[in-house]
Amino acid sequence: MEHNLHYNVSTKFIRYKHMFTIENQVSGKVFQTKGKDNILNDALARGLNFPYGCQKGFCGKCKAIIIEGEVGYVGEIPSGITPEEVAEGMVLLCQCKAKSDVTLVVAELDSVADIEVRTFPCKVRSIKHFNHDVVQVFLKILGSESLQYLAGQYIDLIHPDFEPRAFSIANAPSNTSLIELHVRLIEDGKFTNFIFNELQEKSLLKIEGPKGDFYFREKSKKSIILVTGGTGFGPVKAMIEHAIETKSRRMIHIYWGVRDEKGLYTDLPEQWAKSHENISFIPVLSQANSAWKGRTGYVHESVLADFEHLVDYEVYACGPPAMVKAASNTFVKRGMFKENFFSDAFEFSFEGNTL
Known part of the structure; x- marks a missing residue:
């Protein structure tokens, strides 16, 4: 049995359509859904950081208030929400599906x-x-x-x-x-x-x-420089995928430093640069052979060669500690504010043979 809940449904919502619009009044973020999956899944799939816990309707961490629109549950209303909360317009986003355009209130996660x-x-x-x-x-x-x-x-x-x-x-x-x-x-x-x-x-x-406190700052409007070495590309990949999912239009410049061409273990950065005009990619080899026609040397030096001033940029640096340290020291001299530098240094040297 499916339970539908109506909250302040205006006549503009009483119509059939293939896509519904979901708006969070807290953040102003908007996305569309066909209503086939629950609202939480739809939001997270589009890069929105809606809170959640068990995803089974028990813990109540995904509660939100519906201001306008219609949602429905498949089966009984979950135990993670009380009848009094339901009467006040509250729902569990991990279980309810949109039946119309929906305006809701939920505090999105934006810090660790x-x-x-x-x-x-x-x-x-x-x-x-x-x-x-x-x-x-x-x-x-x-x-x-x-x-x-x-x-x-x-x-x-x-x-x-x-x-x-x-x-x-x-x-x-x-x-x-x-x-x-x-x-x-x-x-x-x-x-x-x-x-x-x-x-x-x-x-x-x-x-x-x-x-960790190395994470993508979504609220900023500044252009981004991503400086990565080796497998420091991993978290950079997560950031780029998230930026693409959320349709960010911020300029993103990726610099990936490796020893040789084998170190460029995926062509994803090239694909991103070709598919998105706000993304650029510069690979940098420190021990290139004679056949390499691209950048050589230290990766942070390529950034310095391309940007005379860094005052208007956020920098994310991830990889070997020496690379991160060199980037932070030299970028500040180019006008970068220290509070706009975010880093994650891979400290292998402190872990001995336990790796």
């Missing part, structure tokens, strides 16, 4: 302080070797739950035989229980050697997260 760190059991869905020292791992969170995070954050990967190891999340924070990691093989690193050479599909692991 808004998101609870949790532990999830997961199963290895797939393993793909990008090149000789980078592997892509997809982890499927068990059950119907998902990890809520901001683009750029990381998780701790937990295996009983090793110390927990931090890996950046490489896919956008849409509503999926799949977590993508880009893992670089570290010499004498026990955990990364295990992942690279021994980890099998369907293996069981745990993740804990999200963690």
Whole structure:
């Protein structure tokens, strides 16, 4: 049995149409849906950070107030919301579907302080070797739950035989229980050697997260420079995918520094640059051979060569500590404000042989 709830439905909504418009009065963000999935899934799939927890209608973390429009539940109204709350126009976004245009009120997550760190059991869905020292791992969170995070954050990967190891999340924070990691093989690193050479599909692991204050600042209007080294591309990928999903029109300049052409383990940046006029991509090789016709040297130096002033830019730097430090020191001299520099340095040296 399907339960429909009506809240201040005006005549402009009493009509049939193939797409409904959902507007959050708090943020002013708008998206469209066919009403086939619940409103939470539709919002997250479009890059909006609506809050959620269990996604089963029990915890109540996805509550929102409907100002105008019609929504419906399949089956009984979930236990995570009381009859009194329903009478006040409140709904559970993880369970209700749009039946008309809907105006709602919900506080979207926009900082790491808004998101609870949790532990999830997961199963290895797939393993793909990008090149000789980078592997892509997809982890499927068990059950119907998902990890809520901001683009750029990381998780701790937990295996009983090793110390927990931090890996950046490489896919956008849409509503999926799949977590993508880009893992670089570290010499004498026990955990990364295990992942690279021994980890099998369907293996069981745990993740804990999200963690870290390296994340995409959506409210800013400044143009963006992304400086990444090696597998620092992983969280950059999550940020770009999120920007594309949310239809951001901010100018985005990607600089990816690697040792040689093998280090450019995916052609996604080239695809983004070709498909989106607000995205540019510059690969930089530090040990290029004679056949390479592109940029060479240190990646931060290519940024300095292209931008005389950095006062109007936000910079996100992710990769080896030396790269991040060089970028921060030199970019400030070009006018970049320190508060506009966000970084995540991959500190391998402090972890010894526990990797």
